[in-house]
Structure formats: structure tokens, C-alpha cells
Amino acid sequence: MNNIQSVKAGTLDVGHGPIYFSDDWKPLFGGNSPDDASPLETTELIKPRVLVVDDEKLIADTCAQILENAGLDARIAYEGWSALEMLAAFKPDYLLTDVLMPGMNGVQLAIAVKKTFPDVNILLFSGQAGISEILLEGHEQGYEFELLAKPLHPSKLLEHFKKK
Amino acid sequence: MRAGLPAAIELRRVVEILKRGQLVVEHGIVAEITDAAADCGDIVGAENRQRAIAGPDQSGDSAQQRGFARAIGSKDHITATGGKFRRDLSQRGEAAVKPGQIAEFNCKSTGHVRSIRDLSARLRERFWLLQTYIRQMASKKLAQRIVKQSTPIFLRSTLILEYSPVHSASTREDAVPPSPEYLLAAIVDSSDDAIVSKNLDGIITSWNEGARKIFGYTAAEIVGQSILRLVPKELQSEEAEILRKLKAGERIEHYETVRVRKNGEKFPISVTISPIRDRTGRIIGGSKIGRDIGDRKRMDHSRFHLAAIVDSADDAIISKDLNGIIESWNQGAYRLFGYTSEEIVGQSILRLIPTELHYEEDGISRKLRAGEKIDHYETIRKKKNGELVEVSVTISPIRDGSGKVIGASKIARDISDRRHMEKTLIQSEKLAATGRMAAAIAHEINNPLEGLMNLIFLARQSSSTNPKAQGYLLTAENELERVSHIARQTLGYYRDTGAPTEVHLHELIENVLTVYQSKFLANGITVASSFDNLRKISVSRGEMLQIFSNVIANAIDAMAQGGKLNISLRRTMAMRHDGIQVTISDEGTGISREHLERIFEPFFTTKGNLGTGIGLWVTKQLVERRGGRIMIVSNTETGKSGTTVTIDIPFDNPMRLRAEGAK
Numbered sequence: 001m002n003n004i005q006s007v008k009a010g011t012l013d014v015g016h017g018p019i020y021f022s023d024d025w026k027p028l029f030g031g032n033s034p035d036d037a038s039p040l041e042t043t044e045l046i047k048p049r050v051l052v053v054d055d056e057k058l059i060a061d062t063c064a065q066i067l068e069n070a071g072l073d074a075r076i077a078y079e080g081w082s083a084l085e086m087l088a089a090f091k092p093d094y095l096l097t098d099v100l101m102p103g104m105n106g107v108q109l110a111i112a113v114k115k116t117f118p119d120v121n122i123l124l125f126s127g128q129a130g131i132s133e134i135l136l137e138g139h140e141q142g143y144e145f146e147l148l149a150k151p152l153h154p155s156k157l158l159e160h161f162k163k164k
Numbered sequence: 165m166r167a168g169l170p171a172a173i174e175l176r177r178v179v180e181i182l183k184r185g186q187l188v189v190e191h192g193i194v195a196e197i198t199d200a201a202a203d204c205g206d207i208v209g210a211e212n213r214q215r216a217i218a219g220p221d222q223s224g225d226s227a228q229q230r231g232f233a234r235a236i237g238s239k240d241h242i243t244a245t246g247g248k249f250r251r252d253l254s255q256r257g258e259a260a261v262k263p264g265q266i267a268e269f270n271c272k273s274t275g276h277v278r279s280i281r282d283l284s285a286r287l288r289e290r291f292w293l294l295q296t297y298i299r300q301m302a303s304k305k306l307a308q309r310i311v312k313q314s315t316p317i318f319l320r321s322t323l324i325l326e327y328s329p330v331h332s333a334s335t336r337e338d339a340v341p342p343s344p345e346y347l348l349a350a351i352v353d354s355s356d357d358a359i360v361s362k363n364l365d366g367i368i369t370s371w372n373e374g375a376r377k378i379f380g381y382t383a384a385e386i387v388g389q390s391i392l393r394l395v396p397k398e399l400q401s402e403e404a405e406i407l408r409k410l411k412a413g414e415r416i417e418h419y420e421t422v423r424v425r426k427n428g429e430k431f432p433i434s435v436t437i438s439p440i441r442d443r444t445g446r447i448i449g450g451s452k453i454g455r456d457i458g459d460r461k462r463m464d465h466s467r468f469h470l471a472a473i474v475d476s477a478d479d480a481i482i483s484k485d486l487n488g489i490i491e492s493w494n495q496g497a498y499r500l501f502g503y504t505s506e507e508i509v510g511q512s513i514l515r516l517i518p519t520e521l522h523y524e525e526d527g528i529s530r531k532l533r534a535g536e537k538i539d540h541y542e543t544i545r546k547k548k549n550g551e552l553v554e555v556s557v558t559i560s561p562i563r564d565g566s567g568k569v570i571g572a573s574k575i576a577r578d579i580s581d582r583r584h585m586e587k588t589l590i591q592s593e594k595l596a597a598t599g600r601m602a603a604a605i606a607h608e609i610n611n612p613l614e615g616l617m618n619l620i621f622l623a624r625q626s627s628s629t630n631p632k633a634q635g636y637l638l639t640a641e642n643e644l645e646r647v648s649h650i651a652r653q654t655l656g657y658y659r660d661t662g663a664p665t666e667v668h669l670h671e672l673i674e675n676v677l678t679v680y681q682s683k684f685l686a687n688g689i690t691v692a693s694s695f696d697n698l699r700k701i702s703v704s705r706g707e708m709l710q711i712f713s714n715v716i717a718n719a720i721d722a723m724a725q726g727g728k729l730n731i732s733l734r735r736t737m738a739m740r741h742d743g744i745q746v747t748i749s750d751e752g753t754g755i756s757r758e759h760l761e762r763i764f765e766p767f768f769t770t771k772g773n774l775g776t777g778i779g780l781w782v783t784k785q786l787v788e789r790r791g792g793r794i795m796i797v798s799n800t801e802t803g804k805s806g807t808t809v810t811i812d813i814p815f816d817n818p819m820r821l822r823a824e825g826a827k
Contacts (some may be wrong), residue, residue: 062618127610151613
């Protein structure tokens with residue numbers, strides 16, 4: 001656990017892009033609560049990396065924190081273009097992205113990521129109902145993405161990363 | 165102006181503006197021409213003037229006839245006296261009229277002319293005009309008292325009026341009562357019909373203005389000539405027969421024949437011929453009243469033409485009088501209402517109106533009487549077979565020649581089909597609007613919910629040392645889960661969880677069954693399924709999961725005491741909707757009749773606090789959006805109770821095809 005904490009701190013110090021972190025969360029890290037029994041504890045040295053993209057800061061920040069608490073390496077982008085910029089350096093295993101965002105939408109981002117980094121697992125995360133047309137856009141170009149519906153309980157969200 | 169003497173007055177430049185048969189404004193000049201007339205030497209006093217009009221010779225065996233003939237233009241007298249009188253006037257022109265002798269009038273009528281019923285409409289107007297003039301004169305002190313019985317006599321545009329100046333006490337006696345002959349002469353002369361008299365030899369003895377207009381000959385040209393000049397050669401034999409009948413004292417009425425004008429043109433005419441007798445009753449000639457019916461013939465033609473149009477119209481075209489009695493009925497009306505023309509003409513229009521709407525007719529009649537038109541009024545009417553039909557009606561007043569409303573025409577169009585289409589359109593519009601709203605609300609609710617859920621989760625993790633705080637947060641999380649559940653069910657139904665994919669429906673249902681496995685066990689429910697080997701179907705996986713889990717969850721709730729759940733899939737073949745039919749039946753408590761009617765309504769639930777009343781409503785929306793159908797039958801009878809839900813889903817989605825067709 002301590003080990004993880006240090007790695008975590010290290011990540012912080014490097015400061016890639018707009019990464020969210022707050023001192024308030026520090027005592028949490030290490031997971032004393034029962035919910036925090038991370039399955040990833042045993043593989044702490046190769047922590048899966050998740051890039052969280054959402055234009056709603058609160059959601060992006062809390063999701064990233066939840067993932068961090070569960071022992072993943074999470075970074076945050078608040079819009080598509082900065083997400084793309086971070087991609088090459090961060091090399092995430094997962095991309096968790098909102099769909100309806102100003103500028104580049106989630107599906108466009110997902111397609112761009114899939115083209116350059118085909119190994120990235122992509123999860124679309126949306127609270128919006130009227131996104132079928134955007135999804136259709138991806139479908140027409142031959143891309144199918146898994147879609148998670150907001151609101152989703154954090155424990156359910158974490159399940160998607162356990163599978164790997 | 166000589167006291168006590170009748171005066172001659174000329175009426176010039178009269179402008180009559182008729183509005184809906186009502187005389188509104190007249191403008192013109194009345195000139196006193198007694199002196200001018202007197203200067204002619206022919207007509208000075210009442211005696212002479214009378215002579216000028218009616219002819220001086222009141223004696224003799226045929227005085228009446230001669231007077232009549234003279235009055236209507238016989239040249240012996242009128243041309244000798246009246247003609248000179250007129251000629252003289254025209255030579256003198258207006259300059260001859262002295263200042264103060266001209267009364268200008270310009271007045272507004274306040275109503276119809278009613279007082280003199282027995283005069284022709286034209287004369288009535290003139291009479292009114294005259295009265296107006298008289299009033300004007302009185303007010304201008306030109307003459308303060310007019311003898312009441314004074315009669316206007318018109319010869320072309322000249323009128324001669326008797327009046328008495330006020331200072332003469334004896335004037336009353338001087339007043340000459342109107343002679344019926346004057347009146348007749350005036351009527352004859354003002355008639356638009358040709359009025360001609362002839363003797364028994366067929367020689368024309370009188371010729372009025374109407375005859376001049378119709379035939380083209382002036383009185384001077386034709387009086388004294390044979391009537392045969394007016395008859396086409398091939399019809400001249402008619403004349404002998406007419407004369408024979410006349411001699412026998414017979415009257416010939418509305419005899420339609422052909423006559424010839426001065427310019428040689430033949431034209432259709434309707435003639436009424438009556439014998440003229442002298443005082444002793446001896447027949448001395450005939451009067452002929454002829455009316456050019458060329459116009460009428462042409463009108464008849466256009467009327468038939470119009471009738472044909474009316475009859476071929478798809479709309480019902482009906483006319484009725486002001487009492488609501490049907491007067492005409494076209495083929496379209498027969499098609500719409502089912503009554504034949506024979507059945508309904510003469511009946512009240514109320515037969516077409518449902519009893520509860522009879523009051524409408526009063527309002528319609530009131531408007532019509534006021535001359536108003538009723539445009540595209542949508543209402544309900546009743547067919548012969550009692551069936552009600554939605555119609556759009558346009559009703560217009562029908563007027564007679566004088567502009568008086570005498571009835572109404574009604575054009576009715578069946579709008580049932582249009583109405584039905586409108587309703588469907590409104591329904592689908594509503595659905596689309598609901599969907600759009602749900603999508604907008606979903607975004608505004610789901611995102612904060614996600615944020616809240618994450619925050620509480622994190623708070624729970626960070627306050628792990630405080631068991632009380634842990635408890636509060638856990639409760640908060642549960643409450644939030646409830647809100648999320650409702651949001652998912654209400655707003656989520658619109659969510660399209662990805663493009664349609666080809667799936668095996670039975671596999672999808674088996675997935676749902678797996679989810680509920682623990683509940684089946686807990687409630688003691690056994691599941692029997694029979695799935696034929698079916699082809700894949702293109703559906704939205706998420707929507708199908710929602711449909712079947714809603715229905716299966718209901719079945720589980722209904723079988724709290726256990727039972728058997730039957731699920732079967734079979735292929736259906738229909739003309740156009742080849743598809744899959746899923747039947748899910750339970751042995752639960754069943755749904756009562758009154759509830760069954762309402763189960764698809766939103767927020768209707770029998771599950772109390774546990775239910776949202778959304779499930780089946782959403783299910784129905786989803787099934788129908790996919791182009792399918794959902795039906796529910798239920799039985800609450802003990803021992804046989806249970807509910808069967810049948811869902812049909814076609815292989816082709818007609819909704820999608822339509823959407824693509826629209827692109």
C-alpha cells in the first residue's frame with residue numbers, strides 16, 4: 001500500500017497535463033474502507049492506466065479519484081484535443097470519455113484514438129439520451145464502442161476495469 | 165311663378181346609387197321650367213299640360229284607347245305638343261332656367277321605399293325622389309305646401325309636377341287628382357318590355373320605349389306599319405293565327421317565338437297578346453307585350469352548365485331557404501349523407517344535424533339573415549343511416565335580384581379522414597416532443613446524479629472512521645440509487661443504446677432469465693421456454709433487454725406465491741409483417757378489467773410504493789418504436805388466473821424504413 005502511495009505521489013509530481021489531484025484525498029489513499037479492497041493490489045507494479053475525459057470537471061475529477069483509490073493510474077482531460085495531446089506520453093490502457101462535449105465529441109475522440117492506438121480500450125460514458133446520431137456516426141465508419149450510461153454507481157464503473 | 169298654377173319641372177342628371185336594393189344617395193338637379201314651357205305657347209296651364217300628356221280629346225268612342233296610345237308615344241299628340249316642348253327646352257338649355265328655379269338635391273335615404281306598393285319598382289324610386297324634392301322645395305320656401313295627391317309624371321327625363329304655392333287658399337281645389345291614365349302611360353313608357361298595340365289588320369298603332377330598345381325601330385318609323393315587319397318570313401303564318409285568336413277574344417300567354425330586329429337579327433322572344441276592346445266591348449285590336457329572352461336562353465345554358473358542375477362536385481352542395489327547408493341537393497350530398505334528392509328536398513335541414521347540435525342551426529340562420537358568410541365551419545352531421553360524420557361546411561347567403569337574402573347555399577366536405585390523420589400526427593408529434601424533452605432532462609439530471617454518486621462514494625471512503633457518517637452516507641447513496649432508477653426508467657427509455665444489431669431474440673431473453681434466476685428461485689417460480697430455431701432479428705439490444713425484463717419482472721411480481729412462467733417464441737407470417745412473436749404468460753394474480761384498460765398509461769401502477777407506473781408504458785413505446793405490437797390478456801378468476809403478454813416484432817422495421825425514405 002505504501003508503495004502505491006509513493007507511486008501515486010510520483011505521478012503527481014511529474015504533472016502531466018491537467019491532472020486533477022487534491023490533498024483532501026491523500027489520507028484516503030491506501031484504502032482503509034471495505035470498498036477499497038482493490039483487486040489490483042497484487043499487480044500494483046503494472047497499474048492499468050486510464051485517461052478520463054469529461055467536460056464536466058466534477059465528474060472527471062471524481063471518476064479519476066475513484067479509479068486512483070481503486071489502484072489505477074488515472075489522468076484527466078476536460079476536452080478532446082488535450083486528451084489527444086496526452087495520449088502519446090501517457091499511453092493509457094483505457095479511455096473513459098463523455099460523449100457530448102463541446103468541440104470534439106466523445107465518438108470523434110474515440111475514433112481518433114482507435115486509429116492511432118488500436119490497443120486502447122474505449123468506454124463511452126454518457127448521461128445524454130439523444131446521442132444515437134453521434135453513435136451512428138461511429139457505426140457508419142465501422143466503429144462500435146461500449147457505452148456506459150450515467151448515472152452509474154462507482155462500484156459498477158470499477159467492474160469495467162477489473163475485467164482486464 | 166304664377167300662383168295657383170301647376171308647374172313643369174325637369175329632372176336632370178340623376179345619379180342613383182343602389183346598395184343592396186336600398187336607395188342610398190341621389191344627386192341631381194330639378195329645374196322649374198314652367199315659364200320655359202309656357203314660352204313655348206303650347207302648354208301653359210293645367211289644361212294644356214294635361215293635354216300634352218294624355219291628349220286633349222277625352223270624348224269619342226275610343227277615347228280611352230286613344231288616350232292610352234297617345235300617352236305611350238302616338239305621334240298625333242305627343243310629337244305635336246310634348247315634342248315641341250322638349251325641343252324647345254333643349255334649344256334653350258339651362259340658360260333658360262332662371263336662378264332660384266333650380267333646386268339641387270342630395271340626400272340620403274333612410275330606408276326602403278315602401279309607401280307605394282302598386283307602382284313598379286322604378287316608378288317607386290322616382291316617386292320617392294320626387295317626395296324628396298318636394299321636401300327640399302318646402303324647406304327652401306320655394307313652395308311650402310305641396311298637394312298630397314300630386315302625381316309625378318315622367319316623360320323621359322322630364323317630370324311635371326303639380327303643386328300649389330302656399331299663399332293661395334284656393335289651391336287645394338286647383339289640385340288635379342291623378343288620372344289613372346297618366347299612371348298607365350308612365351308605366352308603359354318605363355317598361356323594359358316591348359309594349360305594342362295593333363289593330364285587327366295587324367297595323368301597329370302604338371310603340372313604347374321598350375319596343376324601340378328591343379326591335380330598334382322608333383315609334384315614328386313603325387307606327388302605321390304592319391306587324392309582319394317584326395316577324396321572320398318563315399313564321400309569318402303565325403300572325404294569321406294570332407289575329408284569329410284575338411278576334412275570338414282569346415289571350416295568348418308567354419308564347420315563345422322568334423322575331424326580327426330592324427337590323428335583321430333574329431332573336432327569341434316571349435310574347436303575351438291580349439285583345440283590346442272599346443267601350444262597347446268590341447275588339448278593336450291587340451296589345452302585345454314582348455320580352456327578349458335571348459338573355460334568359462343564354463342564362464339557361466349557363467345554368468345547365470353550372471348544374472352539371474355542381475352535380476359532378478365531390479362536395480355536398482345543398483341549398484336551403486331561410487326556414488331551413490332544403491331546396492336542392494347534388495350528387496355529392498347523396499354520397500355524403502345517403503339521402504337521394506327525392507327523399508330530402510322539401511325536408512328540414514335539421515334532419516342532417518344531430519339532435520344535440522340543433523342549436524347550431526339557429527346561429528347559422530341568424531348569420532345568414534344578416535348576410536354573413538360562414539367559412540369552413542367544422543362540425544358533426546348525421547347520415548341517413550344515423551352514422552355521424554365530421555364535416556367542414558361553408559355556408560353563403562343566396563340573394564334575389566334586389567339583393568335580399570332568400571336562402572343559403574351549403575358546401576360540406578367530409579373531413580373524417582383528414583381528422584384521423586391529424587390526430588395520428590398530433591400523437592406522433594407528442595411522442596417526439598416527449599422524447600426530445602426526456603433527452604434534454606436526462607442530460608440535466610443524469611450528469612449531476614453521476615457527480616453526486618461519485619462524491620458520496622468518495623465521502624464514504626474518506627469518512628470510514630466515523631460509523632455514524634458511514635451510515636448517513638450509505639442511506640444517501642441508497643436514496644440516490646432510487647432517484648437514478650426512476651431517471652433511468654422515465655428518461656432512459658429514449659436512450660438508444662447503440663445502432664441496431666442482428667441478434668437471436670431467444671438468446672437475449674435467456675440473458676434476461678439468467679438475471680432473474682435468483683428471484684425465480686426465491687419466489688418458487690418455474691420457467692418453461694420453447695424457442696423455435698429462429699433467424700436473427702435487427703434490434704437495439706438495450707431496448708429489447710428493457711422490454712423483456714419489464715415484462716418478466718411484472719410476471720415475477722404477480723407470482724409472489726409461485727407458479728409457472730411460460731415463454732415461447734414463434735415465427736409469424738403475415739402479408740407484410742413477417743416477424744417474431746414472443747408470448748410470455750404467468751400464473752399470477754391477473755389484472756382486473758378496470759386496471760387492464762389503464763396499464764399502458766404512464767404512472768399507473770398497482771404496486772403501490774414499489775412501482776413507478778413507468779415500466780409497461782415505456783415497454784409499449786419501445787415496442788411500437790421498433791414497429792411492433794404489444795397485447796395483454798388477463799384473467800383474475802381463481803384457479804385460472806394469469807396474464808399473457810404477446811409481443812410481435814417484424815423483421816423489417818417499418819418505422820426505420822419510413823425514416824430512411826424521408827431522407
